[in-house]
Every structure is written in C-alpha cells, then in structure tokens.
Amino acid sequence: MGKSPKPRFTQLELRIMQVIWRCGASTVAAVQAELRPPLAYTTVQTVLNILHRKGKLRRDLQGRAYVYSAKVTQARALGQGVRDLIDRMFGGSSEELVMSLLKNRQIDAATLAELSRRFSRTGEDEA
Numbered sequence: 839m840g841k842s843p844k845p846r847f848t849q850l851e852l853r854i855m856q857v858i859w860r861c862g863a864s865t866v867a868a869v870q871a872e873l874r875p876p877l878a879y880t881t882v883q884t885v886l887n888i889l890h891r892k893g894k895l896r897r898d899l900q901g902r903a904y905v906y907s908a909k910v911t912q913a914r915a916l917g918q919g920v921r922d923l924i925d926r927m928f929g930g931s932s933e934e935l936v937m938s939l940l941k942n943r944q945i946d947a948a949t950l951a952e953l954s955r956r957f958s959r960t961g962e963d964e965a
Contacts, residue, residue: 846922847894847915850877854885855894855908855915863898863907 847855857872858864864872870882886906889895895906928934939945 846919850881850885851889851894854882854889855912858895858906858908859912863905865903865905867903869906 853873854869857869861868861872866879866883866886869886870877870879873882886895886897886904890897890906894908894910896909897904897906899905924930924932924935928938936945936950940947940950
C-alpha cells in the first residue's frame with residue numbers, strides 16, 4: 839500500500855502557519871496580533887490546536903500559556919503544496935503547469951528563459 843496523502847492546509851491554517859514561520863514560536867495571543875484581518879482569540883486557538891493534532895505544530899507549555907512552533911518547514915509545505923497542485927490539476931505533469939502559466943500569460947517566455955538561466959547557475963554553484 840502507498841503512502842497516505844499529506845493533509846493539506848486550509849486557507850485559515852495556512853494563514854496561521856505563515857505567522858508561525860515568519861515570527862517563530864508564538865502564543866495564541868501573539869499569532870492573533872499578527873493576523874490581518876484579525877480573528878477571534880478562540881478561533882486562533884482552535885486552529886492552532888488542529889494544526890498540533892495534525893502534527894504540523896509542536897506545543898510546549900510555558901507558564902500558563904502554550905507556545906506553538908512549526909514542525910514542518912515553509913519550504914517543505916510549499917513543495918508539498920506545489921506537488922499536490924501539479925498532481926490534482928495537471929495530471930502530475932510539471933510541463934503542463936508551465937504551459938498553463940504561459941498560455942494564461944501568468945509568465946512570459948523571456949521570464950521563463952531567465953528563470954532557466956538562474957536555475958542553471960544555481961546547479962553550477964552546488965557542483
């Protein structure tokens with residue numbers, strides 16, 4: 839049997855994870871203070887607890903408050919999100935994603951060529 843799919847982030851979970859990634863370990867109140875538009879304290883607390891149960895956050899009791907920190911890096915979540923998008927929307931084909939970006943004028947050929955040059959230089963730096 840294959841690996842079970844990684845649970846995706848809802849929009850609200852992703853907003854809260856972005857605060858944790860940007861600010862580091864935070865209490866419910868600290869996360870709430872960073873959110874725009876603001877959310878109720880209990881909503882933030884509930885979502886943080888859901889993320890903890892999903893294994894995306896670590897929770898440590900410090901004094902009377904829990905402090906939440908990321909167990910998954912932003913880079914890893916981004917990679918999983920992009921892979922999920924490619925699998926669901928483009929049948930697993932990265933090339934189809936790029937073609938869609940070009941066809942819908944989200945990126946032009948010159949920018950794509952520049953990105954390719956930059957990627958090639960990155961590979962040379964690692965060698």
